[in-house]
Amino acid sequence: MTGTQKIGIGVAVLAVLGYAVYAQSQKDQSLGAVSKEKSSELPDIKGSDDLDKVVITNADKGEVVLEKKGDKWELTKPVAFPANQANVKSLLDNLKELKTTDVIEANASEDIKKSYQLDPAHAVHVVAYKGADKKVDDVFGKSGGRGQMVMVGDKPAVYSASGYSSYLYAREVKGWRDTEILKFDDANVISFVVEKTNELSAGSTADAGAPKKTAGTLSFTKGGDAKGDKWAGTWNGQAIARFDEEKVKDALRIFKALNADDFGDGKGPDVTGLDKPQATVTITLKDNAGKYVLKVGKTSTGSERYASKDGSDTVYVLPSAASEWITSDISKFQQPVDAGAPKDSKQAK
Incomplete structure (x- = not known):
């Protein structure tokens, strides 16, 4: 191989290498451009x-x-x-x-x-x-x-x-959707009333001194004591025996921030039962700060019930926790029969 041939081969090799470097450079630039583009594909939302x-x-x-x-x-x-x-x-x-x-x-x-x-x-x-x-x-x-x-x-x-x-x-x-039904400060409630129709069983009323019946009114009022912070409870106007005011507070903790589990859009009264409510709940705040009235109808799913609020045409589905307080009998608001009683000799043993 002559010197001229060697020089020619060298030049060819250098040309190939030079093209490879150029091609890689172009590829790198292209990738850099894609990277820059993709980083700005989604809009910049400030707030x-x-x-x-x-x-x-x-x-x-x-x-x-x-x-x-x-x-x-x-x-x-x-x-x-x-x-x-x-x-x-x-x-x-x-x-x-x-x-x-x-x-x-x-x-x-x-x-x-x-x-x-x-x-x-x-x-x-x-x-x-x-x-x-x-x-x-x-x-x-x-x-x-x-x-x-x-x-x-x-x-x-x-x-x-x-x-x-x-x-x-x-x-x-x-x-x-906004699921809020009720929102209030439970410390401001002075009255909590549940009026039940014949469709809801109020359970045994023997402890309240009244005959058994399926309809009636559970009424809880606050402020009868000297300090004005004690609750009293009645069933159809008669005091509830072994009344436990802590249970009223438990109930109000559910209702003070009551949200719907679902809605009854398009469902008629034959499904919801709200044309003839099975119960009506009235919650009154002190100093004329407000009154909330819920009409409660038939069951939706499980123990959930349809309900409507005064001033609104919306049909809500009440969660089970609220529905159960509404449908419960007076025992839900009573202390157990032996609550606080001293143990007899047999129990002590």
Whole structure:
């Protein structure tokens, strides 16, 4: 091999090496550009003031629309109702935390979308606005070892994302509604009355000195003592034997922050029984600070019951804890027969 040939081969090798370095440089730049792009794929949401409408389309739960009116959020679809403010805030806070981390597929086909559950039959689609400006358009799919799969707007790529909490977006409709029925300070209650119809058994009334009956009124009033902080209890106007005022306080702890377990939307009186209530609960606050009246109807599921509140057309489903206080007999408010009694000689042994 001549010197000229050797020089030619050397030049060729250098050219190949130079092209390899150039190609790698271009690839590195390309990867750097993708990394920079994916880090900014999801919108930068500063806070709840950045958005005033959120539409969530959940494959198996339908569409939910939340809108901010004044300083409060409302549920406007599928029903019009005040929204659960805490749950909406949790959703908005989560939107601020979302970040894309990796490009999983640069140009996803329909089959790839299905494999990542990003198709309409499986995905959760979140669109959020500020006025007419669409600020968020994210489709969330499968979650696994590679992270949360997400597509953004009209971009063809599938990304993995961090920060996504699926339960915040996949709530049942009742989870977006304001479930509050009653809210008051139990220390301000001066009267707690449960009037029962024939549909509810009041149990044995022998200890109260009255004949057995299925209808009647349990009435508890506060303030009969010198300090004004003691409770008294009657059944149909007669004092309840072995009355335990701590049980009244227990009941009020349930009612003071009473939330619905569900709602009876679309159910008629033949189902709810609210046209002829089986019980009426009246709670009165001192100093004319307010009065709350609940009408209680038939059972919904288990021991839960349908109820309505004066001043509202909403049909609520009362949780079991509240329903049981309403349907209980007077023994629920009594001390046991031997409460506080000294043990006899046999018991002592």
